[in-house]
Amino acid sequence: MRTLLITGPGGSGRTTTAAATALTAAREGARTLLLGTDRTDTLSPVLGTEATPRLTVKRVDPDADFRTDLAALQDRAASALDLLGASRLEPEETTPLPGAEELAILRALRDAALPESYDLLVVDLPPTPRALSLLALPEELRRYLRRLLPPERQAARALRPVLGRLAGVPMPAEWLYGTAARLDRRLAAVEAVLADRDTVVRLVAEPGPAGADAVRTATLGLALRGLRTDALIATRVLPESEAAGWLAGPVAQQRKTLDEWRESYDVHPVAHLGRDPRGTDDLAALAVPGVTTRPATVDWPVTDLPHSRLRSSGGTPTADDGVLVWHIPLPGARRDELDLVRRGDEIVVTAGPFRRIVPLPSALRRCTVAGAALREDELRIRFRPDPALWPRTH
Incomplete structure (x- = not known):
């Protein structure tokens, strides 16, 4: 339905x-x-x-x-x-x-x-x-x-x-x-x-x-x-x-x-x-339209930047100075209205009069926040793997 x-x-x-x-x-x-x-x-x-x-x-x-x-x-x-x-x-x-x-x-x-x-x-x-x-x-x-x-x-x-x-x-x-x-x-x-x-x-x-x-x-x-x-x-x-x-x-x-x-x-x-x-x-x-088309899916995907060297080896994530980027679509957002706070395994995003507290994906819980920027109606949060929490590979 x-x-x-x-x-x-x-x-x-x-x-x-x-x-x-x-x-x-x-x-x-x-x-x-x-x-x-x-x-x-x-x-x-x-x-x-x-x-x-x-x-x-x-x-x-x-x-x-x-x-x-x-x-x-x-x-x-x-x-x-x-x-x-x-x-x-x-x-x-x-x-x-x-x-x-x-x-x-x-x-x-x-x-x-x-x-x-x-x-x-x-x-x-x-x-x-x-x-x-x-x-x-x-x-x-x-x-x-x-x-x-x-x-x-x-x-x-x-x-x-x-x-x-x-x-x-x-x-x-x-x-x-x-x-x-x-x-x-x-x-x-x-x-x-x-x-x-x-x-x-x-x-x-x-x-x-x-x-x-x-x-x-x-x-x-x-x-x-x-x-x-x-x-x-x-x-x-x-x-x-x-x-x-x-x-x-x-x-x-x-x-x-x-x-x-x-x-x-x-x-x-x-x-x-x-x-x-x-x-x-x-x-x-009034000729109001019906409902005939499906909208594009909106989500908050975690993706690699092209320069990231984060990779998977045998199902265990490893990183060599890699960077993960969390893309959060925020059309209409303004830089002076944005605030970002990490609290343990949660991230608190404030955009204008709105605030949302969401748990971090498991991969990002083992990372530290390396920065954030608002570009092309997206809030892009950069995470760098914490060496103390990511296993090393040889």
Whole structure:
């Protein structure tokens, strides 16, 4: 199943574009699921009441998800809560805590990808800043879990049933590790959806200075996370025939931005209808493209420079003053916005307002950082093998 994540600045026509894209795909024959993530139902007013064959629309319900999760947690910890004399919370007295909405969206994304009942999943993500934080959440939460509850510490779990029988109740550590393991599996499933080669992000923006800044920032944040983009939808494009009078300035501004975007993106201009699109006829008139091509794979490969003498001998890496280079694509990055820190076996990359902490590949853990440079929209980090950690060959 293909997954298309749609985001853009607030007010750029993100939801309209998501609805139009899903409608186009369904009319082209794809069994399409359109997932809305807004707390209020913003998709129904755009789509209207007319049913479309092969198109299913669903909306995330964070309130219901939070109550379900809280009830399940209380059930698993019932013995410990009874021991402490704690009172259970009833569903009608609970309201979602901060972060519950984000977790509900991630769960919906995971669940929608599981049944394989559809050919295409279109997700109307929140506005770009929040969407980028949301897409980073699975990796960050899994990292926190591994640090706070390392899986190897469960080696002593064989003793917990004995201690539990002595105390008369299950030990809290048992359900705590079990809960952490379940959460880790769920987050891993979301990560798998995001990392899948059939998952892409489609950016939406109105051409102009503000839209250009938003697109550059979004592209940088997506690249740092290794997420792929398939197209840039330029919304509310004024017709060239209106390039006179008081509209001459906005038309020229849009034309300039579109020309700049076309140098780096697959741009699809969407004409301004002169009104807010409502109903399937208006959505079809926007002529938003479907999903027919696969994007180029984006990854963070470790490669040799031509002058490197790093080689493999009998499956064991050896080096004679060799250099490894880690290429990290960062389109739109600026040198004065970059920061790089090595912390043990991790590398911390900061690009503008975004930061990512990733474990180093095994080969680079035995190297020291020899320098870094930003060239051709790539951050290139140079690693030199540490003689104390690399075996010598004779």
